Amino acid sequence: MGIIRTLPQSLISRIAAGECIERPASVVKELVENALDAGAGRIEITLRDGGRELIAVSDDGGGMDPDDLVPAVTQHATSKIREDADLFNIQSMGFRGEALASIASVARVRLVSRRPGADVAHELTVEAGELGAVRPCTAPPGTTVEVRDLFYAVPARRKFLRTNQTEVGHVTEQLARIALAHPEVEFLLRSQDRVTHRLAATGDRRQRIADFYGEELARVLLPVRRDGDGVVVEGLVAPPQESRGSGKWEYVFLNGRYIRDRFVSHAVKEAYRSLIDPHRYPVVFLFLTVRPTDVDVNVHPTKIEVRWRDSNYVHGQVLAALREKFLGTRLEHRLQGASLGDDERERVRQAMVDFFTHPPRTSYEGRPRVGAMAPPQHAPDVGAPSPQATQDQPGAGPADNSAAVAPGAQEARNWPAAPARPPTARPMPSAALDMPTAAARALQVHRSYLVVETDDGVMIIDQHALHERILYEELRQRIAERRLETQRLLLPEIVRVPPDRLEALESHAELLAQVGIELTAAGPQSVALQSFPTLLLERVDQSRFVLDLLDLLAEQGRRATGELLLHRVLDMMACKAAVKAGDPLTPDEIAALLARREHAERSSHCPHGRPTTLRLSLRDLERQFHRR
Ligand code: ADP
Numbered sequence: 001m002g003i004i005r006t007l008p009q010s011l012i013s014r015i016a017a018g019e020c021i022e023r024p025a026s027v028v029k030e031l032v033e034n035a036l037d038a039g040a041g042r043i044e045i046t047l048r049d050g051g052r053e054l055i056a057v058s059d060d061g062g063g064m065d066p067d068d069l070v071p072a073v074t075q076h077a078t079s080k081i082r083e084d085a086d087l088f089n090i091q092s093m094g095f096r097g098e099a100l101a102s103i104a105s106v107a108r109v110r111l112v113s114r115r116p117g118a119d120v121a122h123e124l125t126v127e128a129g130e131l132g133a134v135r136p137c138t139a140p141p142g143t144t145v146e147v148r149d150l151f152y153a154v155p156a157r158r159k160f161l162r163t164n165q166t167e168v169g170h171v172t173e174q175l176a177r178i179a180l181a182h183p184e185v186e187f188l189l190r191s192q193d194r195v196t197h198r199l200a201a202t203g204d205r206r207q208r209i210a211d212f213y214g215e216e217l218a219r220v221l222l223p224v225r226r227d228g229d230g231v232v233v234e235g236l237v238a239p240p241q242e243s244r245g246s247g248k249w250e251y252v253f254l255n256g257r258y259i260r261d262r263f264v265s266h267a268v269k270e271a272y273r274s275l276i277d278p279h280r281y282p283v284v285f286l287f288l289t290v291r292p293t294d295v296d297v298n299v300h301p302t303k304i305e306v307r308w309r310d311s312n313y314v315h316g317q318v319l320a321a322l323r324e325k326f327l328g329t330r331l332e333h334r335l336q337g338a339s340l341g342d343d344e345r346e347r348v349r350q351a352m353v354d355f356f357t358h359p360p361r362t363s364y365e366g367r368p369r370v371g372a373m374a375p376p377q378h379a380p381d382v383g384a385p386s387p388q389a390t391q392d393q394p395g396a397g398p399a400d401n402s403a404a405v406a407p408g409a410q411e412a413r414n415w416p417a418a419p420a421r422p423p424t425a426r427p428m429p430s431a432a433l434d435m436p437t438a439a440a441r442a443l444q445v446h447r448s449y450l451v452v453e454t455d456d457g458v459m460i461i462d463q464h465a466l467h468e469r470i471l472y473e474e475l476r477q478r479i480a481e482r483r484l485e486t487q488r489l490l491l492p493e494i495v496r497v498p499p500d501r502l503e504a505l506e507s508h509a510e511l512l513a514q515v516g517i518e519l520t521a522a523g524p525q526s527v528a529l530q531s532f533p534t535l536l537l538e539r540v541d542q543s544r545f546v547l548d549l550l551d552l553l554a555e556q557g558r559r560a561t562g563e564l565l566l567h568r569v570l571d572m573m574a575c576k577a578a579v580k581a582g583d584p585l586t587p588d589e590i591a592a593l594l595a596r597r598e599h600a601e602r603s604s605h606c607p608h609g610r611p612t613t614l615r616l617s618l619r620d621l622e623r624q625f626h627r628r
Pocket residue numbers: 030034035038059061062063064071072073077078079080093094095096097098099100101143
């Protein structure tokens with residue numbers, strides 16, 4: 001006897017749900033898309049317990065007839081397409097006719113709908129696939145779908161759900177992906193009875209972007225537009241200096257739907273090539289309008305991927321749209337001129353000079369944020385004093401600094417303290433004093449390289465690469481020995497982050513603690529920076545750092561784990577905190593850098609594997625000059 005059976009309907013729906021309903025955010029996506037298809041001008045989303053207890057979506061759209069309530073929750077029933085040919089001419093967000101059925105197979109669903117002309121509304125409840133009766137009730141025109149106890153019927157999935165914060169974060173990101181493409185619709189998102197997003201209808205995409213990602217970013221975006229044969233590319237794209245550490249900042253919409261597409265991505269990458277660091281990603285919001293007959297959207301269960309009729313043409317249009325803009329905008333000029341005024345640039349330059357030349361205390365007093373630091377959390381190192389403090393301020397011991405500056409903070413702006421050495425007869429010398437000859441015989445050229453005389457020739461050092469390696473080793477060692485010093489900020493720094501980044505706080509909590517960074521959720525799309533490694537405190541822009549770190553964790557966190565991920569994070573920390581090419585160095589700093597070079601493990605290469613040092617022996621020189 002045959003063993004193959006047709007599956008019961010409830011099981012078919014549940015299998016379909018497995019494809020498109022992963023978490024509360026997926027439910028929100030499906031319900032909001034239905035509301036848009038119904039012509040809604042206002043859509044309200046309510047979450048309770050991160051969507052676990054309740055997800056409700058209400059709209060003021062066209063509603064459903066009572067007769068349509070049962071088909072609405074039936075598998076493969078839709079009002080949006082009728083025949084084969086329609087599949088290649090999709091004008092709506094939905095068409096598969098399985099979202100409501102899928103959701104109803106894994107949760108308790110209540111559907112309430114009223115057509116604008118009707119006197120009453122009707123409701124239908126579905127529980128574990130069991131349909132109740134269609135009953136009249138009172139409700140305003142439009143549709144409300146309530147989804148309760150998501151995955152109650154599928155405990156395995158329910159277990160995968162994360163904390164409320166994280167789930168709300170995913171919902172918010174999902175909302176962004178829909179709302180950015182539909183600025184003409186008003187949205188409201190409520191979580192635990194608190195409104196987290198109120199997005200007024202607007203004709204302006206830039207406004208929507210500002211609503212989600214802040215004015216600061218929205219303001220600098222450059223508009224692009226290109227009309228082609230059946231393809232219109234419109235967008236708002238960031239100038240190259242606004243790059244990010246993750247590809248998620250590439251928002252591409254096709255006919256109002258968020259998609260991921262390798263042809264478009266490639267074109268974007270190509271357009272920004274050589275304008276941004278190859279390891280960074282641009283920020284773009286691209287809105288493509290393509291004839292529905294020129295694209296197949298029936299490729300992926302959540303429709304996030306598409307198949308183009310002519311992918312090369314689409315690629316070319318996107319590339320051309322961006323390229324035209326970049327050629328037409330003097331980016332370099334903007335880079336220096338637009339973001340910083342002349343005065344400000346001079347101030348920054350002066351601050352940099354101060355940073356390198358003045359004793360710690362003077363420069364700290366000018367920085368209000370640093371004054372707001374609480375004492376460090378761990379006892380400071382008992383290593384050698386930092387070379388600068390000893391040299392520049394003969395009378396100023398740690399006690400002098402303690403009022404305004406925590407003792408450990410001093411290190412942040414100086415070189416890391418020299419490593420502890422075995423006790424010797426003479427008192428511990430500072431690194432600079434230890435290397436008088438090297439310092440005297442070193443010269444900074446082009447504010448980027450150090451040329452140093454050695455016993456048998458010269459070496460040329462890339463100051464950034466070497467400092468990066470030194471900081472990397474320092475961080476690594478301190479972490480291994482559990483003596484990484486952190487500073488608690490009295491006023492936590494609030495950083496606005498993309499909502500789906502909150503997940504990193506949970507999934508990488510251990511790593512963050514390890515590297516001395518304490519971040520707490522501070523709302524649906526912001527985090528509060530509570531502590532920061534002292535070593536980096538004054539060397540990096542903390543908000544930027546947090547953004548890039550969360551990007552890195554989200555991008556690499558899935559592939560890299562443990563040691564490798566830690567390596568990447570330390571790498572990033574070292575790179576950001578190291579002196580840059582173009583930074584002037586004082587003789588003391590050169591001396592300290594050279595002294596540290598001796599001790600840093602593998603100092604001949606930076607953490608990326610590039611060399612830090614080139615050597616030319618006297619022999620090489622003689623050969624070059626044909627002396628022998
Ligand atoms: P699809 O959107 O692919 O058609 P769904 O399962 O999401 O499939 O919805 C089934 C049908 O229910 C839709 O085709 C539509 O007719 C109706 N429907 C769902 N949500 C709404 C809504 N908010 N307003 C009006 N009709 C709706």
